[in-house]
Amino acid sequence: MTAGNAEQPIRFEPEEACPSWVALLVGFQGAALMLAPTVLNAAIANRSSGLDDSYLTWSVFAAMLICAAMTALQAFRYRRFGAGHIVLTWPSPSFIALMAAAVSLAGLSTFASLLVVCGLIQMAFARWLPTLRRLVTPVVSGTVMMLIVVSVLPIAVDTVRDLPAGAPPAAGPAIAGVTLLVSVIVALRAGGRWPLVSPLLSILAGCAAAGAFGVLDGGRIADAGWFGVPAVPTPGFDLTPGREFWALLPSFAILTLVFSVKMISDGVMIQQASRRRPRAIDFRQIQGMASLNGTGMLLAGVAGTLPPMPQATYSLSLINPTGVAARPVGVGVAAVTLVLAFFSKFTALLLTIPGPVMGAYLMLAMGVLFVSAWQTILRDGLTPRRVLVVALASALGLGLHGHPITGDLFGNELGRLLGDGVTIGAVVAIGMTLLLDATSTRRSRLEVTLDMASLRAIDEFLTRLASRLGWDEASALRLRSAGEETLASLLSREDEADGSDSPRLRIVARPEGTTVELEFVATTRQENIEDQLAYLTSEAAVPTVDDLSLRLLRHYASAVRHQKFHGVEIVTVKIDRSA
Secondary structure (H helix, E strand, O other): OOOOOOOOOEEEEOOOOOOOHHHHHHHHHHHHHHHHHHHHHHHHHHHHHOOOHHHHHHHHHHHHHHHHHHHHHHHOOEEEOOOOOOOEEEHHHHHHHHHHHHHHOOHHHHHHHHHHHHHHHEEEEEOHHHHHHOOOOOOHHHHHHHHHHHHHHHHHHHHHHOOOOOOOOOOHHHHHHOOOOOHHHHHHOOOOOHHHHHHHHHHHHHHHHHHHEEEEEEHHHHHHEEOOOOOOOOOOOOOOOOHHHHHHHHHHHHHHHHHHHHHHHHHHHHHHHOOOOOOOOOHHHHHHHHHHHHHHHHHHHHOOOEEEEEOOHHHHHHHHHOOOOOOHHHHHHHHHHHHHHHHHHHHHHHOOOHHHHHHHHHHHHHHHHHHHHHHHHOOOOHHHHHHOOOOOHHHHHHHHHOOHHHHHHOHHHHHHHHOOOOHHHHHHHHHHHHHHHOOOOEEEEEEEEEEHHHHHHHHHHHHHHHHHHHOOHHHHHHOOOOOOOHHHHHOOOHHHHHOOOEEEEEEEEEEEEEEEEEEEOOOOOOOOOHHHHHHOOOOOOOOHHHHHHHHHHHHHHEEEEEEOOOOOEEEEEEEEOOO
16 A cells, blocks of 8 residues: 555645745756756767757757656646646657667658657557556566667767767766766765756766867857757658568557556656655556657657656655645746757757767666666566566567577568567567466456445355365455455445446456455546555544445455556455465
8 A cells, every 4th residue: 555654844735836936946946957868868869860960959959848848737637638746857868779770770750750659659558558557567667678778878888989080089988987986976975965966067077077188169159049949850750651660660669668657657656755645646647647748759759859758756856855746846847948948058058068978977877777677677576477577588688689680580671670679578578478477377357337236246256266266264255355345445425326327347356376366447436445544543433334344345455456547446455365
């Protein structure tokens, strides 16, 4: 259960009004956190793709506008769009390798078309999140993220060598070393809020080292105007996609799905950090976050720049120290970012950052992502089956990346496109997940109406399940009682009184050793069961009729998880066999 009693130092929760000056002040801090990653990621992607400086200026400008719009809109909710929280957003560095491959192999128009498709995929993922959550698991997404890091790191190393002609050979490694050293020292030794600005301080140190080597060029700053809009290119779209488009689409689609799964954990962390008292996670807000970010990917495709991705770590770095989680802060962040986007001198200043500094920044970011990938894999525990998935997917993804064997299978041209380690590893991980799920202990399923009249059918279903598993009478009674109390908790007076047809209820039983996991999938309009369970105290004198079923459910079940999505609710109950 996610709800608890721990108090957090939150001054303004998302729904609470805060003074305009507070929103603008905190928004300025949020914009300071966003700017460097936004500009650096877009610049590295464009340089890796071999695009010229005029397109680089436009790409950075468009990325700042899109990320500002996403941050502002994520702070609110309109229908199924928006998270209703402060969600700092900047271009995803994980798409750098794919952008470079797509532009070099098929051109900018194909890259733009692929991003548009990815935006639609992400919105579809948000719509079908209740179904897809068991397919793209934390093990699958963590494995793919590790393979992404491996594919991007060579780009970071090559960027370290991006120096003007005639520069000393040792300049690149020395500048990158200074950048990394300052970042590590500030992060480990500095106190207070200094670690939050360690990326900025390391970039300044790297630029100082570049100046000492004489490779810092300020001509771009001198040539740039003070304010203005860069020339708008026309990347266009590939309306007649060819072989390259279809060969690259799996890599783009899989990466989109993986980061949609990562968005779930990001949304969970942001929701938990935004409340004085933690409460159960509302997955409808996470669906809104993913749907809106899909719109941002569509805009990035139109503009021909890196797609935006929410960043929970930096969102928490803004919320926790300030204690301000109010929605107007998202607008404040966007306002400051928009002003700086039109300030051409400032953008030119950021684009003057030398290649070795960018490469060092990207290596550090990829290292953090690699650790995050392992944390994602370990979140649900590494069982022997999950170890097999990670091992096989990683081995084939790393071993076959760019290997000539893919050319032998698909031909030289198509093999070069399909020989991407991320795609290979993701396909293997998803395939292994489906195979292991199909060969696991046989599941039982029952579909009834969400009505008390279905209690008899549910009881018979659970009785047969307990008999098949060989459970004793006490364990079978606990299983049946948990099913009854979950049904009673799902039913609300509002649903019974509105006179509409009872919705369907699907129950899936998954035996795992001495435990049975019951998954109740239904459509209701009541409060989150996890929150209700958390608010029940053992000191209450006499339980009321409303909370009696919840108290009994807490007694029978070893764990209860309630996930609320748009149009569907899923309650997962675990019952242990008696010793």
